[in-house]
Amino acid sequence: MSNILVVAEHNDGTLAKATLTCVSFAQEAAKRTGGVVHGLVTGSGTSAVAEELAKYVSVVHHADAPAFEHSLAETKAQAITIGADAAQASVVAMAATAHGKDTLPRAAALNGAGMASDIIGFAADSGLQFLRPIQAGNIIAACEIATERKYVSTRPTDFEAAEELQSPGTVQALTVNVPSPKTRFVQFAKVASNRPQLTEATTVVSGGRGLKDAKGFPELIEPLADKLSAAIGASRAVVDSGWVPNDMQVGQTGKVVAPNLYIAVGISGAIQHVAGMKGSKTIVAINKDPEAPIFQVADYGLVEDLFKAIPELTSKL
Amino acid sequence: MKILVTVKRVTDYERKVKIAPDGKSLLTDGMSFVANPFDEIAVEEALRLNKAHGGEVVVVSVGPKDSTQEIRKALAMGAHRGILVTAETVDSDVYARALQQLVEKEQPELVIMGKQNTDDDANQEGQLLAGYLNWPQATFASKEAGLDSADEKAQKPGLVVDNGQLTVVREADGGLEHLSVDLPAIVTTDLRLNQPRFASLPGIMKAKKKKVEEFSLGDLGVDPAPKLTYVAYSEPKERQAGQIVENIDALVDRLRNEAKVI
Ligand SMILES: Cc1cc2nc3c(=O)[nH]c(=O)nc-3n(C[C@H](O)[C@H](O)[C@H](O)COP(=O)(O)OP(=O)(O)OC[C@H]3O[C@@H](n4cnc5c(N)ncnc54)[C@H](O)[C@@H]3O)c2cc1C
Ligand SMILES: Nc1ncnc2c1ncn2[C@@H]1O[C@H](COP(=O)(O)O)[C@@H](O)[C@H]1O
Numbered sequence: 001m002s003n004i005l006v007v008a009e010h011n012d013g014t015l016a017k018a019t020l021t022c023v024s025f026a027q028e029a030a031k032r033t034g035g036v037v038h039g040l041v042t043g044s045g046t047s048a049v050a051e052e053l054a055k056y057v058s059v060v061h062h063a064d065a066p067a068f069e070h071s072l073a074e075t076k077a078q079a080i081t082i083g084a085d086a087a088q089a090s091v092v093a094m095a096a097t098a099h100g101k102d103t104l105p106r107a108a109a110l111n112g113a114g115m116a117s118d119i120i121g122f123a124a125d126s127g128l129q130f131l132r133p134i135q136a137g138n139i140i141a142a143c144e145i146a147t148e149r150k151y152v153s154t155r156p157t158d159f160e161a162a163e164e165l166q167s168p169g170t171v172q173a174l175t176v177n178v179p180s181p182k183t184r185f186v187q188f189a190k191v192a193s194n195r196p197q198l199t200e201a202t203t204v205v206s207g208g209r210g211l212k213d214a215k216g217f218p219e220l221i222e223p224l225a226d227k228l229s230a231a232i233g234a235s236r237a238v239v240d241s242g243w244v245p246n247d248m249q250v251g252q253t254g255k256v257v258a259p260n261l262y263i264a265v266g267i268s269g270a271i272q273h274v275a276g277m278k279g280s281k282t283i284v285a286i287n288k289d290p291e292a293p294i295f296q297v298a299d300y301g302l303v304e305d306l307f308k309a310i311p312e313l314t315s316k317l
Numbered sequence: 318m319k320i321l322v323t324v325k326r327v328t329d330y331e332r333k334v335k336i337a338p339d340g341k342s343l344l345t346d347g348m349s350f351v352a353n354p355f356d357e358i359a360v361e362e363a364l365r366l367n368k369a370h371g372g373e374v375v376v377v378s379v380g381p382k383d384s385t386q387e388i389r390k391a392l393a394m395g396a397h398r399g400i401l402v403t404a405e406t407v408d409s410d411v412y413a414r415a416l417q418q419l420v421e422k423e424q425p426e427l428v429i430m431g432k433q434n435t436d437d438d439a440n441q442e443g444q445l446l447a448g449y450l451n452w453p454q455a456t457f458a459s460k461e462a463g464l465d466s467a468d469e470k471a472q473k474p475g476l477v478v479d480n481g482q483l484t485v486v487r488e489a490d491g492g493l494e495h496l497s498v499d500l501p502a503i504v505t506t507d508l509r510l511n512q513p514r515f516a517s518l519p520g521i522m523k524a525k526k527k528k529v530e531e532f533s534l535g536d537l538g539v540d541p542a543p544k545l546t547y548v549a550y551s552e553p554k555e556r557q558a559g560q561i562v563e564n565i566d567a568l569v570d571r572l573r574n575e576a577k578v579i
Contacts, residue, residue, distance in 0.1 A: 011491070072496075073444065073447075073454055073456070074447075074453050074454065077448060097490050098457065098488065098489050098490040099489065099490065101440050101441075101444075101456070102444065102454075102456045102457070102489075103444075104441075104444075105409075105440075105441035105442075105444035105445050105448070106444040106445070106447055106448040106454065107448070108441075108445065108448070109410075109413065109444070109445040109446075109447075109448025109449045110448045113544070114408075114410060114543075114544025114545045115409070115410070115441060115445075115544075115545065116545055117438070117439050117440055117441055118438065118440070123548075123549070129548065132437075133438070133553065134436065134437040134438060135328075135333070135334050135436065135437070136330065136435065136438070137553060138333055138334065138552075138553070139334065139336060139343070139550050139551070139552065139553070140550070140551050140552070140553050141437070141547045141549070141550050142547065142548050142549040142550070142551075143545055143546065143547050143548065144545070144546050144548050145544060145545055146542070146543070146544050146545070146546070147544050181453070182452070182453040182498055182499040182502075183453040183454070183455075183496055183497075183498045183499075184496065184497045184498070185494070185495075185496060186484070186495035186496060186497050187494075187495045188489070188492055188493070188494050188495070189461075189492050189493045189494075189495070190491055190492040191491055191492045197491075199490075203578070203579075228579065236508065239508075239509070240463065240464050240508065240509060241463055241464070241465055242462065242463020242464065242465055242466070243463075245492070246459060246488045246493070246507070246509055247488065247489075247490060247491060247492065249508075252435070252438065253355075253432075253433065253435075253438075253507075253508060260578050261572070261576070261578040261579065271330075272330070278556055281576075281578070282572070282576040282578045283556070283559075284568065284572070290561075295558060295561070296556075296558045297556045297558070298558065298559055299559035299560075299576065300559055300560060300561075300562050300568055300571055300572070300576075301558075301559065301560070301561045301562065302561070302562050302564070302565070302568050303561060304564075304565075309565060312565045313565050313568065313569070316565055316566070316569050317569065317579065
């Protein structure tokens with residue numbers, strides 16, 4: 001029992017990039033345990049996803065059945081424990097996306113195993129002590145899991161996406177008999193967008209309460225994001241007000257992003273917001289209050305009224 | 318309908334916690350503590366459901382003795398009685414197994430919890446409990462309309478209970494997922510589920526007379542051995558504040574020629 005099992009996430013038939021960041025965590029973990037990296041794909045009609053994952057891991061366990069059409073935590077968690085046995089996994093890992101956060105702890109409980117959430121790396125050069133941010137990212141804790149099988153979710157921004165292996169791994173069918181679930185999928189109200197995904201974009205433009213009302217996004221933020229081919233993010237304040245969809249929230253309790261360029265517009269820089277973007281390479285803050293805490297983390301700060309600054313910036317790019 | 322809501326005592330999220338000089342523990346003496354903000358949302362939702370369906374709202378916390386204060390706050394908001402399980406640990410798994418015992422004792426139809434605690438952002442308690450109980454789960458419960466909506470002002474619950482089934486709108490990546498689960502079930506709350514009420518003065522007075530039972534882990538037969546332990550703490554690399562640029566031209570110049578990000 002020294003292998004690492006990566007639980008895959010896929011959307012609309014495509015393997016999530018977050019899963020590949022989890023694979024690179026797993027490769028490092030496998031070096032430490034002397035095992036190899038396995039993958040688990042559950043779904044219905046997902047051969048292409050399994051083949052895709054096999055480019056990155058030695059063995060893919062593939063549970064393909066109508067019962068897995070919707071990624072319900074209740075059924076998927078059962079598949080994970082069975083996959084973990086099949087893979088002889090000492091570590092079971094999944095990217096800490098909304099889906100990973102929903103699913104993995106449930107599997108850990110079914111397994112009676114300990115779990116560390118949202119880990120960002122290893123505490124030492126060898127062994128399986130993990131690092132995870134606590135207290136809104138103000139403190140990094142090194143943690144140890146006592147059970148033989150360890151469950152971890154990995155923070156996508158803190159691991160590079162894995163490279164393809166020289167020769168792809170094999171795909172093995174995994175039989176999972178799940179009793180009929182007590183959860184039913186009703187519908188998914190997707191946020192339509194032709195922009196890059198927030199967590200994967202190289203540039204993110206985020207808006208806050210300084211935009212005054214919902215119109216600020218279409219009138220100011222979107223034209224700027226268009227110019228930069230950027231994804232759009234937001235502070236909690238504007239998400240709560242319903243100006244933009246929930247899934248745009250950047251922060252401790254929203255998404256963690258680490259683009260090359262993060263532009264915060266009319267955002268004060270509360271610690272909970274900063275927790276979600278301080279890993280960005282270059283941070284720009286535009287705020288009319290020179291005392292705004294966002295300037296403490298910004299590489300470039302501009303103290304100006306955003307209603308003047310943003311149209312000018314957009315026109316000069 | 319009997320609803321169990323969980324409330325965790327956490328350090329005030331407006332303040333910074335310090336690390337002890339030996340790096341092995343956190344200094345929480347003299348810190349102020351609050352109820353985990355997600356749990357206030359959980360309590361609010363339970364109270365709204367209680368208004369619609371009747372029954373009882375039982376507040377439970379696992380933690381130090383002082384967690385009674387956070388239980389009392391929830392009682393002041395309107396919950397009916399409280400249960401404290403005393404425990405000194407940071408392990409989600411111990412908490413979950415303690416909660417499992419309480420659920421088996423109390424037999425609620427619904428357990429509402431926060432999606433994460435703001436001390437260590439574990440985001441796993443509800444999922445663990447659901448796994449241990451083999452109950453269905455609906456995590457990150459939200460509402461379709463924003464918190465400014467007329468419905469919110471009318472204080473309607475975001476969770477819909479009908480005929481032994483619960484319908485939940487949950488915040489997922491890329492949109493809102495609608496699920497229906499059989500009761501009993503576990504729900505965890507996201508920020509957009511509701512706007513928690515403030516405790517009223519009469520509420521605070523009444524809360525003082527409400528019953529708070531106390532158990533130890535041993536009373537409940539819970540093995541206190543943690544599965545996760547924190548062995549050391551350190552400060553993250555902090556970013557340095559950069560430069561203030563005087564105008565847009567300067568900003569564009571720096572981004573293009575210095576940072577080379579556009
Ligand atoms: C449990 C919990 C979890 C949280 N999680 C998150 C999270 O994940 N993400 C998050 O973002 N927040 C989160 N918050 C909320 C956070 O504490 C702040 O309240 C929030 O980030 C503030 O949003 P804001 O910066 O848009 O608004 P404000 O703090 O109101 O700031 C608006 C800024 O706009 C500036 N401004 C106003 N007008 C103009 C103008 N014309 N031109 C230029 N600048 C202008 C102002 O100077 C001000 O700095 C959380 C809070 C709690 C309690
Ligand atoms: N010790 C505890 N006592 C009561 N509830 C808890 C405890 N720990 C976690 N919870 C609940 O679980 C939710 C998620 O917390 P966590 O998984 O620890 O981030 C919290 O919002 C609480 O509702």
